[in-house]
Amino acid sequence: MNNHVMPAAERKVRVDLGDRSYDILIGPGLIAAAGNEIASRLKGRKVAVITDENVGPRYLEPLMASLKQRDIEAVSLVLPAGEKTKSFEHLIPACEAILGARIERNDAVIALGGGVIGDLTGFAAGIVRRGSRFIQIPTSLLAQVDSSVGGKTGINSPHGKNLIGVFHQPDLVLADTDVLDTLSEREFRAGYAEVAKYGLIDKPDFFAWLEKNWQAVFSGGAARIEAIAVSCQAKADVVAADERENGLRALLNLGHTFGHALEAATEYDSARLVHGEGVAIGMVLAHQFSTRMNLASADDATRVEAHLRAVGLPTRMDEIPGSLPPAEKLMDAIAQDKKVKGGKLTFILTRGIGQSFVADDVPASEVLNFLREKHPQ
Amino acid sequence: MNNHVMPAAERKVRVDLGDRSYDILIGPGLIAAAGNEIASRLKGRKVAVITDENVGPRYLEPLMASLKQRDIEAVSLVLPAGEKTKSFEHLIPACEAILGARIERNDAVIALGGGVIGDLTGFAAGIVRRGSRFIQIPTSLLAQVDSSVGGKTGINSPHGKNLIGVFHQPDLVLADTDVLDTLSEREFRAGYAEVAKYGLIDKPDFFAWLEKNWQAVFSGGAARIEAIAVSCQAKADVVAADERENGLRALLNLGHTFGHALEAATEYDSARLVHGEGVAIGMVLAHQFSTRMNLASADDATRVEAHLRAVGLPTRMDEIPGSLPPAEKLMDAIAQDKKVKGGKLTFILTRGIGQSFVADDVPASEVLNFLREKHPQ
Ligand SMILES: NC(=O)c1ccc[n+]([C@@H]2O[C@H](COP(=O)([O-])OP(=O)(O)OC[C@H]3O[C@@H](n4cnc5c(N)ncnc54)[C@H](O)[C@@H]3O)[C@@H](O)[C@H]2O)c1
Ligand SMILES: NC(=O)c1ccc[n+]([C@@H]2O[C@H](COP(=O)([O-])OP(=O)(O)OC[C@H]3O[C@@H](n4cnc5c(N)ncnc54)[C@H](O)[C@@H]3O)[C@@H](O)[C@H]2O)c1
Ligand SMILES: [Zn+2]
Numbered sequence: 041m042n043n044h045v046m047p048a049a050e051r052k053v054r055v056d057l058g059d060r061s062y063d064i065l066i067g068p069g070l071i072a073a074a075g076n077e078i079a080s081r082l083k084g085r086k087v088a089v090i091t092d093e094n095v096g097p098r099y100l101e102p103l104m105a106s107l108k109q110r111d112i113e114a115v116s117l118v119l120p121a122g123e124k125t126k127s128f129e130h131l132i133p134a135c136e137a138i139l140g141a142r143i144e145r146n147d148a149v150i151a152l153g154g155g156v157i158g159d160l161t162g163f164a165a166g167i168v169r170r171g172s173r174f175i176q177i178p179t180s181l182l183a184q185v186d187s188s189v190g191g192k193t194g195i196n197s198p199h200g201k202n203l204i205g206v207f208h209q210p211d212l213v214l215a216d217t218d219v220l221d222t223l224s225e226r227e228f229r230a231g232y233a234e235v236a237k238y239g240l241i242d243k244p245d246f247f248a249w250l251e252k253n254w255q256a257v258f259s260g261g262a263a264r265i266e267a268i269a270v271s272c273q274a275k276a277d278v279v280a281a282d283e284r285e286n287g288l289r290a291l292l293n294l295g296h297t298f299g300h301a302l303e304a305a306t307e308y309d310s311a312r313l314v315h316g317e318g319v320a321i322g323m324v325l326a327h328q329f330s331t332r333m334n335l336a337s338a339d340d341a342t343r344v345e346a347h348l349r350a351v352g353l354p355t356r357m358d359e360i361p362g363s364l365p366p367a368e369k370l371m372d373a374i375a376q377d378k379k380v381k382g383g384k385l386t387f388i389l390t391r392g393i394g395q396s397f398v399a400d401d402v403p404a405s406e407v408l409n410f411l412r413e414k415h416p417q
Numbered sequence: 418m419n420n421h422v423m424p425a426a427e428r429k430v431r432v433d434l435g436d437r438s439y440d441i442l443i444g445p446g447l448i449a450a451a452g453n454e455i456a457s458r459l460k461g462r463k464v465a466v467i468t469d470e471n472v473g474p475r476y477l478e479p480l481m482a483s484l485k486q487r488d489i490e491a492v493s494l495v496l497p498a499g500e501k502t503k504s505f506e507h508l509i510p511a512c513e514a515i516l517g518a519r520i521e522r523n524d525a526v527i528a529l530g531g532g533v534i535g536d537l538t539g540f541a542a543g544i545v546r547r548g549s550r551f552i553q554i555p556t557s558l559l560a561q562v563d564s565s566v567g568g569k570t571g572i573n574s575p576h577g578k579n580l581i582g583v584f585h586q587p588d589l590v591l592a593d594t595d596v597l598d599t600l601s602e603r604e605f606r607a608g609y610a611e612v613a614k615y616g617l618i619d620k621p622d623f624f625a626w627l628e629k630n631w632q633a634v635f636s637g638g639a640a641r642i643e644a645i646a647v648s649c650q651a652k653a654d655v656v657a658a659d660e661r662e663n664g665l666r667a668l669l670n671l672g673h674t675f676g677h678a679l680e681a682a683t684e685y686d687s688a689r690l691v692h693g694e695g696v697a698i699g700m701v702l703a704h705q706f707s708t709r710m711n712l713a714s715a716d717d718a719t720r721v722e723a724h725l726r727a728v729g730l731p732t733r734m735d736e737i738p739g740s741l742p743p744a745e746k747l748m749d750a751i752a753q754d755k756k757v758k759g760g761k762l763t764f765i766l767t768r769g770i771g772q773s774f775v776a777d778d779v780p781a782s783e784v785l786n787f788l789r790e791k792h793p794q
């Protein structure tokens with residue numbers, strides 16, 4: 041039985057995937073409650089926790105204490121923080137740590153951290169013994185609203201971001217909204233870009249709500265929990281409809297084709313650009329490009345840019361510190377991105393706020409001209 | 418349309434997995450026909466071929482020529498031969514080679530080689546872009562009758578064999594029976610252990626047929642193709658019934674729990690022991706242990722040993738060159754093997770030839786005593 045009585049503030053979102061369905065719990069104090077939540081769902085009594093050097097010192101001890109209270113044996117591995125950790129170099133010790141802990145079929149692997157730790161740990165859990173149970177404890181806003189839900193895991197390659205990985209759904213997601221208080225302002229904003237994304241994809245009312253309430257979301261409390269729950273529900277709906285990204289799920293990539301190209305162009309150097317910032321710039325570019333293609337009104341693009349700028353996100357390529365490679369190079373990165381079929385470019389475009397769609401016949405030449413305009417040498 | 422007219426000798430086995438069903442073609446000349454077979458099934462026109470230093474020099478050129486005839490663009494990567502290649506060290510360049518070739522969703526990755534190349538390449542195909550199309554061209558007997566069919570892929574870890582990997586089904590298997598002529602006698606025998614295994618699992622008539630016809634199987638021609646086709650059909654049936662090894666499929670591990678422990682004990686040194694030899698000794702041990710547990714008659718164990726010895730396979734631990742660790746160490750390796758749930762040992766035991774079953778409550782102490790008896794210090 042589940043001993044954890046859900047506080048009034050706590051929200052639950054169910055990801056509906058048949059016999060692989062799972063819960064996302066969203067609310068305060070969930071790290072302290074982790075032992076209970078896990079014990080009531082897991083048959084085994086062993087876990088391996090993987091975290092990073094920023095999150096570990098803050099939240100590993102309370103997590104371990106909570107697990108111990110329910111007699112769950114835990115080992116932990118602390119990896120360096122940052123995007124570069126999503127590499128074979130760190131995947132290997134992660135796999136060996138899980139195997140060394142003798143995690144068996146009913147035990148679990150836990151990711152305690154942001155999207156980097158979640159993606160890497162989920163991949164390790166997905167390949168150790170050809171798939172081990174996996175629990176996400178996302179600690180960044182981005183991880184809580186996006187990366188911890190849906191089962192996409194992986195690492196980066198010199199050829200591009202997230203090019204190596206598996207689909208491996210978690211068995212449980214615990215989004216402790218308190219821990220966001222120690223997240224840097226910049227990282228919170230970056231995660232907020234993904235929150236806004238759900239509005240821009242197909243929830244114009246949510247976007248309008250964010251325009252009014254973003255300050256409350258930033259300060260914490262009920263508005264923050266509400267924004268995270270709406271985001272998780274949006275992602276859960278898309279994932280349930282299209283687990284393997286054959287169609288609808290591609291909409292979640294709004295802003296990401298441009299964003300990934302910018303991340304590649306800045307060599308995943310988080311001092312210059314973090315994922316959510318790339319997505320913010322990418323979403324503005326996607327709206328502007330849609331305007332240029334006569335699909336959306338210029339007003340909508342302006343409104344998107346205004347809101348993201350208001351919360352403090354970058355919205356233009358020239359806000360990225362340091363120099364960017366020429367448009368042609370950015371185009372190469374786009375062509376090597378996942379969303380290419382037989383040479384044709386697939387893009388998420390929009391007819392206005394909350395009216396995005398998958399366009400699979402975007403001429404590369406148009407994109408290149410647009411990039412040249414936005415980023416003249 | 419398929420331009421390849423199936424010669425009289427060629428056999429086809431279908432692996433029935435819904436929309437992931439695929440064909441196994443078995444017969445002479447299939448490498449020369451690969452271009453046709455692949456072109457008629459694949460939408461893309463690009464492949465990355467991964468092979469090893471023994472197989473590459475012999476069969477890479479004819480394969481590339483056959484692909485070229487059908488305008489399939491191919492790049493290749495030649496890795497060292499041997500079990501040690503199933504490691505992260507070689508997985509990384511395999512992934513990078515596939516990405517470097519810009520293999521997209523409709524293109525494919527090809528494994529040309531034995532089980533080592535098949536397992537490694539299948540794993541790489543399974544994780545590049547979270548799953549790429551995959552074609553097996555197995556060149557060892559073991560790979561043709563076992564490892565190329567069923568979608569288990571992976572690499573070894575210092576913690577044990579095959580502990581890291583994914584389930585990733587091929588889209589096509591081309592088993593060219595001619596190439597077995599260049600396989601060493603020792604490797605052919607090792608593969609034959611897996612052929613005999615299908616008889617021992619649940620086909621007593623096939624085992625009896627092998628006892629009479631094994632020499633014809635070794636010399637090639639119709640009997641060889643027949644033995645391979647029966648084996649592939651047996652494996653295909655099990656895989657279709659239990660793709661993810663939740664039940665029935667475990668029977669394919671007959672002899673493998675002991676076998677894997679011996680492989681670990683000899684540090685995967687193929688000079689001392691190859692997989693099929695470990696399986697041969699393991700199957701004899703499984704029958705003897707079943708006799709000891711009063712499940713099977715001693716005559717059956719004797720008959721199994723007599724046949725495997727007749728074909729030239731090792732059947733006893735003391736035939737392995739060099740010294741083995743003590744029984745306690747072998748037991749440790751068994752306990753770290755996959756077939757353990759909550760501390761209890763799961764073993765494939767038998768009630769006689771062709772009457773194997775999954776026993777999930779085998780006392781570890783009995784196994785240890787048995788090992789001490791068979792391998793006194
Ligand atoms: N799998 C998916 O579906 C998916 C979706 C979107 C993004 N992603 C991936 O997620 C990654 C980005 O995630 P991210 O933005 O969380 O990056 P991150 O994991 O690097 O976290 C950002 C920074 O915040 C720190 N941090 C995290 N939680 C903290 C806390 N509570 N207090 C203090 N510091 C904390 C981290 O140590 C790190 O330095 C990218 O690699 C991206 O590709 C994956
Ligand atoms: N995935 C599965 O379901 C599964 C099942 C059984 C075994 N396996 C794995 O398969 C591996 C063993 O396979 P294997 O016995 O084929 O080993 P292997 O790939 O090492 O091949 C054996 C040797 O024969 C050589 N060789 C292969 N084909 C040849 C040919 N036609 N002519 C000349 N030389 C040739 C190879 O270079 C190698 O030296 C093990 O790693 C085992 O774990 C996997
Ligand atoms: Zn994102």
Ligand SMILES: [Zn+2]
Nearest residue numbers: 563611692696
């Ligand atoms: Zn085997």
